[in-house]
Amino acid sequence: MTEIVLRGITWQHRRAVDPLEASLAAFRRQRPDIEISWEARPLSGFEFQPVEELAAAYDLIVLDHPHAGEIARTASLAPLDEVAAAHPDDAFVGASLDSYRYEGRLWAVPLDAACQTAVHRPDQLARCGGEVPRSWAETLFLGEQAARQGLRLAIALAGVHSLMTFFSLCANLRPPVGGPTDAGFLDRDTAGMALEALRRLVALSAPEVLDWNSIALQDAMTRRDDLVFCPAVYGFATYAEPDNAHRLAYTGFTGLREPFFAGSTLGGAGLGISASCRHLEAAKSYADFLAGPRAQLAFTLHHGQPARRDAWEDAGVNERFHGFYRDTRATIESAWVRPRHAGYLHFQRAAGELVERHLRGDAPEDELLAKLSRLYEQTGGTR
DSSP states (O other): OOOEEEEEEEESSHHHHHHHHHHHHHHHHHOTTEEEEEEEEOHHHHHHSOHHHHHTTOSEEEEOGGGHHHHHHHTOBOOOHHHHTTSOGGGBSTTTTGGGEETTEEOOEEEEOOBEEEEEOHHHHHTTTSOOOOSHHHHHHHHHHHHHTTOEEOOOOSTHHHHHHHHHHHHHTSSOSSOTTOSSSOOHHHHHHHHHHHHHHHHTBOGGGGGOOHHHHHHHHHHOSSEEEEEEEEOOGGGGSTTSSSOOEEEOOOOSSSSTTTTOBBOOEEEEEBTTOSOHHHHHHHHHHHTSHHHHHHHGGGTOOBOBHHHHHOHHHHHHTTTHHHHHHHHHHTOBOOOOSTTHHHHHHHHHHHHHHHHTTSSOHHHHHHHHHHHHHHTTOOO
């Protein structure tokens, strides 16, 4: 007896698609009058496609928090404050819920929590002594050891992923990047230290790292036998599941300054509802269901990466995911939230390309930093 049909769009990976598809049967038992169909798009679309475009075609949109400023400016999504009232901030890890608040309204409820963490191949790390690096300096030392074994470090530095790691290193060094109370976009000394750290890492890494996004990197680490350790990538718990060719293990972000795990750039995904949705009550009931403890725990049975704290603390979940949630918890609790002003996403796309070019040796550091600061101003960032 279906009376209402809702269309949703998420991003293409089993971590994103499978838990949503699996949620439908349980939700239909509660609301047999609602049918939901999910479609998926590439990760690049998730990172950059304007939510306003998606809201014209879909009722349910999976997005990340840097879209919040554009959403507020365009009023393309319906505020979800009343949904959040049933799910307090401390029910979710880190800033997973609060990151979707902007200009006093909540624009999405968190489904998925992530940040940049370290990841390694236990079997290959054992060839280098088995000690997991805690800091960037220890990572570089491991890279030198690994080279003698015919192994390389790994990282994802294609486009926006270069910028995210640069941001994480800057945030770990304390002066925040582009925060609402900053006197400027970035601190010159901090930025210089972060870029030097990235350049040194690239020299010890596989040559493909400047072509990889986070998915391509972790895919490669499960398949190849020459990659030993990555100090910073958006962690995917599903690569720690036992059905991978080689199971990965995750630990905290490895920064430049203690606490080394702190400063990682927050990622994750939330569910927004189009302001033009003709069945707003039905859509909100599904959002409330997905953000609840039962649905979030069920995500972990279908390769998902929940945002709720109780799922992260579950002993059975941690056993199934090789300790992913336990071993990265301190990092996500201290993760840094990116700027979210309208115009930020234009900065993020262009700035990622600029940082990647610098790491390829195509632009000197002073020129890069001048362009980043100018671009941040031009796209509406705080001066």
